[in-house]
Amino acid sequence: MSPITHFLTGWLVANTSKAGKRERMLITIAGIIPDVDGFVIIGDFLTRNSNHPLHLWGDFHHVLAHNLGFAILVTIVGYLLAKKRKITTAFLVWISFHIHLLGDILGGRGPEGYQWPIPYLLPFSNSWQLAWKGQWALNAWPNFIITGVALFFTLFLAWKRGFSPLEMISCKADKLFIKTLHKRFGEPRNTKKIKRPFSSHSE
Secondary structure, eight states: OOHHHHHHHHHHHHTTTTTOHHHHHHHHHTGGGGGGGGGHHHHHHHTTTSSEEEEEEETTTTTTSSSSHHHHHHHHHHHHHHHHHHHHHHHHHHHHHHHHHHHHHHHOTTTTOOOOEEEEETTTOOEEEETTTTOOBTTSSHHHHHHHHHHHHHHHHHHHHHHOOOGGGGHHHHHHHHHHHHHHHHSSSSSGGGGHHHHGGGG
């Protein structure tokens, strides 16, 4: 699935608990961090015209960071960086990470038809390759539907709770965005629920 879809699903996982701003960010990042192994494509780009071009993308994407070892590392980091609700945050980091893997298994087939199997047990073992024969392509309609649904609920939660993924970038932009949503769709009935998240910007 696309990084946008992974980001949105990670954000939705983060909003299943009463996590603070810092913890929401950690959980959301866990939902997209496996794709860090996609940056190996830079090596392919830099050597594409050389006598010995690299093929790092094909060899290492969905390998280096899409596995159990990296999941454990990300979960530990999430636990250590969380300021409160450490165990809950670590658990949701674990869930967010694995939802990313599930999304790739379901809808990550490349244009050439390659399934990108996930060697889940790495670095401990290379014996288990996760793949699904019914996997749909990256540009298939189910991915657009999932992204649309995730975006809808992200906007709904932003309107309802008073904070959005923009808080990870700019508190000012986040408040302006929430103000725009409330102006367009009205204030939530229980306005008390949206006061706490605004104060969380100072966490």
